[in-house]
Amino acid sequence: MxxxxxxxxxxxxxxDVDRGGTLGMAEVLRRLSVETGESAFDVYLDWDIRNVRLYRGQAYTRYRDVAREALAAMLDARWPGARRGHAMDTLTDVFLTHLVEASxxxxxxxxxxxxxxxxxxxxxxxxxxxxxxxxxxxxxxxxxxxxxxxxxxxxxxxxxxxxxxxxxxxxxxxxxxxxxxxxxxxxxxxxxxxxxxxxxxxxxxxxxxxxxxxxxxxxxxxxxxxxxxxxxxxxxxxx
Incomplete structure (x- = not known):
């Protein structure tokens, strides 16, 4: 070689994408006024697993769209109704901004x-x-x-x-x-x-x-x- x-x-x-992702998830939870005993890191990992499963398990869709779908599914599973009244495009942008810019x-x-x-x-x-x-x-x-x-x-x-x-x-x-x-x-x-x-x-x-x-x-x-x-x-x- x-x-x-x-x-x-x-x-x-x-x-360190985990650090940026954790900061992004913390900001999403803050905007949704979600109070939880779980760490933002653990919530971020839940999203990450869902995100990877989605893009590996379907025909290609851009990352931003997969991330939004995974974020919505994670929030609905953990805190049903928490995202009501909040635009998922906005929440996804907040999350991804931290993930890419703050890592x-x-x-x-x-x-x-x-x-x-x-x-x-x-x-x-x-x-x-x-x-x-x-x-x-x-x-x-x-x-x-x-x-x-x-x-x-x-x-x-x-x-x-x-x-x-x-x-x-x-x-x-x-x-x-x-x-x-x-x-x-x-x-x-x-x-x-x-x-x-x-x-x-x-x-x-x-x-x-x-x-x-x-x-x-x-x-x-x-x-x-x-x-x-x-x-x-x-x-x-x-x-």
């Missing part, structure tokens, strides 16, 4: 991207809508992005990974993909022949039948060591 470009899962791998970069993300940007083309491959991704905090590092909206398909569909490779004008074997989300990215990228570095920030366990990544780390930082080693080897030096 001697990568000519790096691709990334964006939300979770590079930015902070992980501590290792900017240093890694600073190092990598002068050495490789960099491209996120994300399930987010294109306009929502453009409102996030690390867009300055990326000239191009491939979104589910562009591919009309969500990860782990190979359609979105294939589109990314076409846009990079590279073969799968020439790209290293870095991702936290094993089910979306390992399962989607490996069958195409892409190498994958699993950034396992949460200490998760792979399913029995899932393909295995080429590398597993708990942060992005060791990926630099791998790439430095590959670059050094490519010069013909021995290490």
């Amino acid at each position: 001697n990568p000519k470009a790096l691709t990334f899962d964006y939300f979770g791998t590079l930015v 902070p970069p992980h501590d290792d993300a900017a240093p890694f991207l600073d190092w990598a940007a002068s050495r490789y083309p960099l491209m996120p491959i994300t399930n987010m809508d294109s306009d929502l991704w453009r409102r996030t905090q690390l867009t300055r590092y990326f000239e191009h992005v491939t979104t589910a909206e562009m591919a009309q398909a969500y990860k782990p569909s190979q359609a979105i990974f294939s589109l990314a490779l076409d846009r990079l004008a590279l073969n799968a074997r020439d790209v290293l993909h870095c991702s936290l989300a094993s089910w979306a990215d390992i399962d989607g990228a490996k069958p195409l022949g892409m190498a994958v570095a699993w950034i396992n920030r949460g200490g998760d366990t792979l399913g029995t039948w899932q393909p295995r990544p080429d590398f597993e780390f708990d942060t992005l930082s060791p990926v630099r060591d791998v790439l430095d080693g590959l670059s050094f080897t490519a010069t013909g030096e021995t290490i």
Whole structure:
């Protein structure tokens, strides 16, 4: 493996989407005057599960619409009638604004991207809508992005990974993909022949039948060591 470009899962791998999502859910509950003993984080996770199940279980619909449907279903299941008199489009916009704009970069993300940007083309491959991704905090590092909206398909569909490779004008074997989300990215990228570095920030366990990544780390930082080693080897030096 001697990568000519790096691709990334964006939300979770590079930015802490759980933090932004929790802030967004807290604001939704505040606007609805919902009082609950549950944490906003737990409510956000309920939404997240519903959201992923929806977009994986139906024909492509843009992320914003899936998020609205999942949010309405979650609120109705937990607090029937709470959203009466409130426009779901407004509540969804409030929630997604926090999710995309208030998800902070992980501590290792900017240093890694600073190092990598002068050495490789960099491209996120994300399930987010294109306009929502453009409102996030690390867009300055990326000239191009491939979104589910562009591919009309969500990860782990190979359609979105294939589109990314076409846009990079590279073969799968020439790209290293870095991702936290094993089910979306390992399962989607490996069958195409892409190498994958699993950034396992949460200490998760792979399913029995899932393909295995080429590398597993708990942060992005060791990926630099791998790439430095590959670059050094490519010069013909021995290490």
